[in-house]
Amino acid sequence: MHHPRRAILPLIALASVGAGCLPRAEAAERAAAVAAQPASQSASQSATQPACQPLETRAANAxxxxxxxxxQTRACAAPTNVAFDVTVVAGRLEKPWAVEPLPGGDFLVTEKPGRLRLVTSAGKVSPPIAGLPAVDGRGQGGLLDVALSPRFETDRTIFWSFSEPRGDGNATSVARGVLSADRRSLEQVRVIFRAMPSYDGTMHFGSRIAFGPDGMLYLTLGERSDTVIRPQAQDLGSHMGKIIRITPDGAAPRDNPFVGRQGARPEIFSLGHRNVQAAAFDAQGRLWEIEHGTRGGDELNLVQKGKNYGWPLAAYGIEYAGMPIRNSGGATTREGTEQPVYYWDPVIAPSGAQFYTGNAFPAWKGSLFVGAMGQRRLVRLTIANDRVTGEEHLLVDRAQRIRDVKQGPDGALYVVTDTTAGELWRIAPKP
Structure with a gap:
């Protein structure tokens, strides 16, 4: 179930917030609400915590x-004691960002500097696949996610997201192309979506892409981080800080929530996101996303059409410099915005997500796996009735930044590690 963030300001005020500054009266009202917040929410932390020893024991940043x-945070430990082996399928990958299993057991792997490679099931790494457009690989940019067409076995089409260099800066774009029969190049390449506006920055491109059961392509976008642009996450005239829903040709479907609204970008599906680098559909066909918070405040959200997820007007955590989040004044609630299903404080730095549906690990069926770059592990969440009921941390001893996780046709899990000499791992049951 979804939980709206509690009222702080009238909804009409929320609708008026765009890229500009907040009115003084609104700022004063917010400050008063923030001052009263701890008492109004709970007399103590324990009043809203499960009756167990949480897996997370570090001190909260906020x-x-x-x-x-x-x-909603600090879930019970949920150990499964599943015995598994980790095999290095391939190494010496430069900053791999995404892994996409192919029918037959091979993989596509993106490398952040701008290379797409094919890795065979035996671990042979191909030369870069030719035909990709240029990327802006500075900072958090580069060649990012990759996804197969739902009809890949017949049309050999793939889709990928990347930070596209533009005359006035850069922004996230999505392209599509046909993988050649020899799998050495891409043909009929064209950019089908360009996030607007462009911005001269190097942060928060978001960039997970996934096809839904409706056949539409969903793209997650960051709000570009800097304080001057972050309010655009609340501006329907900007793609920044949004989840986008488009057809495989890049058009806005007629049933998108803001189609026809004056000044709104028709591709927008949801708003109020910070930097979403993890997204996956569950067995019911619903989209879940996990986004980076600041210091504290990584969020798991169940995404619904047209909903507002709060950033930067309501969020958990604090600024990196230690003060309350500037645009929210420290508020975690606001009328008209959604509460996260779950949040981490301190953060795990989430990237990549996969709901497990295979038979290789019966104890993990239905679990949501999330890569954790900051904590250098693979996080497993148990979810029941749209609530997180437990958390387990895997691969802790390997201490690697997990950038992406995907389920293969064989039921094994495949992850890539975020380093200059990154690796592709196979997680399979012990024989």
């Missing part, structure tokens, strides 16, 4: 903030 409901 210790005065309170979860909105029990189990």
């Amino acid at each position: 210790p005065t903030q309170r979860p909105a409901f029990a189990g």
Whole structure:
């Protein structure tokens, strides 16, 4: 179930927020609400925590903030004691960002500097696949996610996201192309979506892409981080800080929530996101996303059409410099915005997500796996009735930044590690 963030300001005020500054009266009202927040939410942290020893024991970055409901943070440990082997399928990959299993057991792997490679099931790494457009690989940019067409076995079409260099800066774009029969090049390449506006920066491109059961392509976009542009996450005239829903040709479907609204970008599906680098559909065909918070405040959200997920007007965590989040004044709630299903404080730095549906690991069926770059591990969440009921941390001893995780046709899990000499790993049951 979804939990709206509690009222702080009238909804009409939310609708008026764009890229500009907040009115003084609104700022004063927010400050008063923030001052009253701890008392109004909970008398103590324990009142909204599950009756167990949470897996997370580190001190919170924002210790005065309170979860909105029990189990929203610091879930119970959920050990499964599953025995598995980790095999290095391939190494010497430069900053791999995404892995996409192919029918037959091979893989596509993106490398952040701008190379797409084919890795065979035996671990042979191809030369870069030719035909990709140029990327802006500075900072967090580069060649990012890759996804197969739902009809890949017949049309050999793939889709990828990348930070596209533009005359006035850069922004996230999505392209499509046909993988040649020899799998050495891409043909009929064209950019089908360009996030607007461009911005001269190097941060928060977001960039997970996934096809939904409706046949539409969903793209997650960051709000570009800098304080001057971050309010655009609340501006329907900007793609920044949004989840986008488009057809495989890049058009806005007629049933998108803001089609026909004056000044709104028709591709927008949801708004109020910070930097979404993890997204996956569950067995019911619903989209979940996990986004980076600041210091504290990584969020798991169940995405619904037209909903507002709060950033930067309501969020958990604090600024990197230690003060309350500037645009929210430290508020974790605001009328008209959604509460996260779950949040981490301190953060795990999430990237890549996969709901497990295979038979190789019966104990993991239905679990949501999330790569954790900051904590250098693979996180497994158990979810029931749209609430997180437990958390388990895997691959802790390997201490590697997990950038992406995908389920293969064989039921094994495949992850890539975020280093200049990155690796592709296979996680399979012990014989």
